[in-house]
Amino acid sequence: MTDMVNKPPHYTTGDIETIDYIEDVLGSYHAIHHCHGTVLKYLGSRLWHKANPLEDAKKARWYLDRMIKNMEKSKDDWS
Numbered sequence: 001m002t003d004m005v006n007k008p009p010h011y012t013t014g015d016i017e018t019i020d021y022i023e024d025v026l027g028s029y030h031a032i033h034h035c036h037g038t039v040l041k042y043l044g045s046r047l048w049h050k051a052n053p054l055e056d057a058k059k060a061r062w063y064l065d066r067m068i069k070n071m072e073k074s075k076d077d078w079s
Helices: 017-041 053-073
Strands: none
Touching: 017 053
16 A cells, blocks of 8 residues: 555655655755645645545645654754
8 A cells, every 4th residue: 555645656766765855955954944835735725625635634744743853953053
């Protein structure tokens, strides 16, 4: 069964997962903003206009958890 929340196949092809690449390029501090924007995307008006609002809510939670992880890593940069 494909896990579209934690390991969507379109983000995991190749040797490095897309989010890991984004964090590597942007660094933890700037990746916070990427994750924040993605949370807003999944919880915004699209939540109720897509095929699977529960899946999108779970994706938003996944990105929020990732955002918190990056905040903890880069606390000295934003606090």
